[in-house]
Amino acid sequence: MKIKRHNLAIRFTHWMPALSIFVLIFTGFGQMPVYKRYFVDQLPGLGWSSNFLITLNIHYAAAMVLIFISAFYLTYLLRSKRFDIIPRRGDFKESVQIFASMVGLTEEPDNDKYLAEQRLAFAVTASSVLALIVTGLVKAYKNLPGVSFSPEAVFWLAQVHNLFTVILLLSIIVHLLAFLIKANRPLVPSIFTGQIDTEYVMHRHRKWWERINARAGLNLEDQAAQKEAEAIAFDEDGMESNAASIG
Amino acid sequence: MGITRRSFITRAAVAGITAASIITGAGKAAASVSARGNFALLHDLDKCDGCPHLDTPACVAACRIKNKPNFPEPQQPIKYYWPQKNFEDWSGKRDVTTRLTPYNWTYVQHLEFEHKGQKVKVHIPRKCMHCDNPPCSTLCPFGVNDKTPEGAVIIDPKGCFGGAKCRDVCPWHIPQRQAGVGLYLKVAPDYAGGGVMYKCDMCHDLITQGEQPACVSACPRGAIQFGNKEGLRQYARQWADENNGYVYGDAENGGTANFYISKVPFEAINEAIQAQDLDGKPGKIGMPVNIENPLDEPGKMMSGFLMAPVAGVLAAAVSTYQIMKGGTDDED
Incomplete structure (x- = not known):
C-alpha cells in the first residue's frame, strides 16, 4: 500500500533547484581560477570549465532557472496554503528529541508529514537560496557596463554571497547524510515517484496519518473504515497528468 | 616651478572632484558609483620615434624609476603552483624592458612594415588601457581591483591573490604575475593563489596630486599627453579627421582611457605586432581593433x-x- 506524499509540482520544485544549484555551485566555484590549475578542464567534456566567460554565462542561466522555481514555489505555497514544511514552534526541541531517540535515549515524537528537523533544514536551505539570489542579482547588476560600486560594497557583496554558498553547501551535505540513517531511507523513493509506503507513514508519521484519516472523516478504531481510508489514500491515477501545466 | 596651463587644469579638476566628494559627504563610495573616469592618456604615434638614441625609451625608463618602490620582493624559494610544476618569477629578470612584466609596466613596440607600398616605422608605447568597464576589475574574485573616479584601474597588491584571472579576462592580457609575494603566502601557498598581479596604475598617486604620469612627463617629443578624457577624445577625433588618421582605444572594449592616434590603420599595425612582436608568452600584447567587451554578452x-x-x-x-x-x- 502506498500514499501519495509529493505531487508532481513538489517533485519538480525539488529536482529543478537540485540541478540548478549543482550547476551554480560548479560554475560559481569556477569564477575562481581553480579549474585550469587543478586540471579539471583536462577532463573529457569539461574543456569549457576554465573559461570564465562561459562559466559566467552558464551561472546566469542556471540562476534564472533557480529564480523561476523559487517564484513558482513561493506562489505555490501561498496559494495552496500547504505549510507542512514551514518550521513550527518547538521544532528545535523536537529535532533534539529525534536525535536523542536515535541513540535510544528517548522515544521518537509523533511526526507530521515532515520531521521537525526537515522543517528546520528547509528553513536554512530556503533562506540561503534567497540570500544567494538577492546578492547574486546585485552582483549581476554590478557587472553591467557603466555600473560600478564602491570597493567596500563589492568586497562585502562577494563575502556574503560566498558565505551563503558555504551554508547552502553544508545544508545539502547534511541533507544527503541524513540518508545514512536507516530510518530515513523509506523517504528516498518518494521524492522520485511521489509514493511512500502506508506502513511507514502509519508508524513514523503518526500525526500526518491521523490528518489523512480525519480528512476522510473516519474513525481510526474502526478497522473496516481504516481499510477504506487506505484505499482512498492509495493513488491509482497517473501522476504525469498535469505535467504540461508546470513546465 | 611655474604652473603650466595643463597642470593647472589637472589640479583644478582634481580639486573639484575632491571638493565634490567632501560636499556630498559620501566620499569614495558615491564618487566611484557614478564617475567613470575623468582622465585619459593620448599616444601620438606620429610623434613617437621610440627614442632611437636611448637604450630604453624614456617613458619606459621613467616608469621603472617611478615605480621601483612598488616592485615585488619575493620570498625565496618560490613554490610551484601545485599540482602544476611551474610558477611565474620575474625577479631574476628585472631588467627586461621589451615586454610587460611585474617589473616593467610599459614597453614600446618597434615595428617596421609596408603599408600602401611604403615602408613605415611605428613605435607604440603599451600599457594598461584603463577601460571604462574593465572586465579585470568587475570579475576580480577578491574585489581588489578597482576603477577609480580618476579613471585609473588599480590592483591592490595587499589583497591580490595572484590567480591571474584579470589577465585571462583582459582583452589585451595586460596584468603580469609575480610569485612569492602577497596574501596567498599567508593562506595556503601550496594550493591556492599565485602571487600578485602588476600593471600600470596611471601613476594614480601623482594624478591625485595634480601631476602627470611619469611616462608623460618623460617623453622628449610630447608624444604622450595626459588630461581631461573628453577633451583628449575630441582632440583625437579631430586629429583623425584632419589627417585621414585613425583612433585606437575609444571604441575598443567599450571604451578606454588610453587613446592612440596614427596615420596608419590599426588593423595593419596589429598585423605587424602579431608578426614581429608577439612570442606566445605573457607580456607581449596585440592591438586588435574594435575588440568587444567580454561582459557585453552576460549583460544581454x-x-x-x-x-x-x-x-x-x-x-x-x-x-x-x-x-x-x-x-x-x-x-x-
Whole structure:
C-alpha cells in the first residue's frame, strides 16, 4: 500500500533547484581560477570549465532557472496554503528529541508529514537560496557596463554571497547524510515517484496519518473504515497528468 | 616651478572632484558609483620615434624609476603552483624592458612594415588601457581591483591573490604575475593563489596630486599627453579627421582611457605586432581593433532575470489551480 506524499509540482520544485544549484555551485566555484590549475578542464567534456566567460554565462542561466522555481514555489505555497514544511514552534526541541531517540535515549515524537528537523533544514536551505539570489542579482547588476560600486560594497557583496554558498553547501551535505540513517531511507523513493509506503507513514508519521484519516472523516478504531481510508489514500491515477501545466 | 596651463587644469579638476566628494559627504563610495573616469592618456604615434638614441625609451625608463618602490620582493624559494610544476618569477629578470612584466609596466613596440607600398616605422608605447568597464576589475574574485573616479584601474597588491584571472579576462592580457609575494603566502601557498598581479596604475598617486604620469612627463617629443578624457577624445577625433588618421582605444572594449592616434590603420599595425612582436608568452600584447567587451554578452541576459520570477508565478498559478480543482495528481 502506498500514499501519495509529493505531487508532481513538489517533485519538480525539488529536482529543478537540485540541478540548478549543482550547476551554480560548479560554475560559481569556477569564477575562481581553480579549474585550469587543478586540471579539471583536462577532463573529457569539461574543456569549457576554465573559461570564465562561459562559466559566467552558464551561472546566469542556471540562476534564472533557480529564480523561476523559487517564484513558482513561493506562489505555490501561498496559494495552496500547504505549510507542512514551514518550521513550527518547538521544532528545535523536537529535532533534539529525534536525535536523542536515535541513540535510544528517548522515544521518537509523533511526526507530521515532515520531521521537525526537515522543517528546520528547509528553513536554512530556503533562506540561503534567497540570500544567494538577492546578492547574486546585485552582483549581476554590478557587472553591467557603466555600473560600478564602491570597493567596500563589492568586497562585502562577494563575502556574503560566498558565505551563503558555504551554508547552502553544508545544508545539502547534511541533507544527503541524513540518508545514512536507516530510518530515513523509506523517504528516498518518494521524492522520485511521489509514493511512500502506508506502513511507514502509519508508524513514523503518526500525526500526518491521523490528518489523512480525519480528512476522510473516519474513525481510526474502526478497522473496516481504516481499510477504506487506505484505499482512498492509495493513488491509482497517473501522476504525469498535469505535467504540461508546470513546465 | 611655474604652473603650466595643463597642470593647472589637472589640479583644478582634481580639486573639484575632491571638493565634490567632501560636499556630498559620501566620499569614495558615491564618487566611484557614478564617475567613470575623468582622465585619459593620448599616444601620438606620429610623434613617437621610440627614442632611437636611448637604450630604453624614456617613458619606459621613467616608469621603472617611478615605480621601483612598488616592485615585488619575493620570498625565496618560490613554490610551484601545485599540482602544476611551474610558477611565474620575474625577479631574476628585472631588467627586461621589451615586454610587460611585474617589473616593467610599459614597453614600446618597434615595428617596421609596408603599408600602401611604403615602408613605415611605428613605435607604440603599451600599457594598461584603463577601460571604462574593465572586465579585470568587475570579475576580480577578491574585489581588489578597482576603477577609480580618476579613471585609473588599480590592483591592490595587499589583497591580490595572484590567480591571474584579470589577465585571462583582459582583452589585451595586460596584468603580469609575480610569485612569492602577497596574501596567498599567508593562506595556503601550496594550493591556492599565485602571487600578485602588476600593471600600470596611471601613476594614480601623482594624478591625485595634480601631476602627470611619469611616462608623460618623460617623453622628449610630447608624444604622450595626459588630461581631461573628453577633451583628449575630441582632440583625437579631430586629429583623425584632419589627417585621414585613425583612433585606437575609444571604441575598443567599450571604451578606454588610453587613446592612440596614427596615420596608419590599426588593423595593419596589429598585423605587424602579431608578426614581429608577439612570442606566445605573457607580456607581449596585440592591438586588435574594435575588440568587444567580454561582459557585453552576460549583460544581454539581464532581461531573463526580470522574466524568470514572473514566469514562475504564472506557472504556479496554473499548477495550483489544477491541483486544487481536484486534479488527479494531488497529494494525500
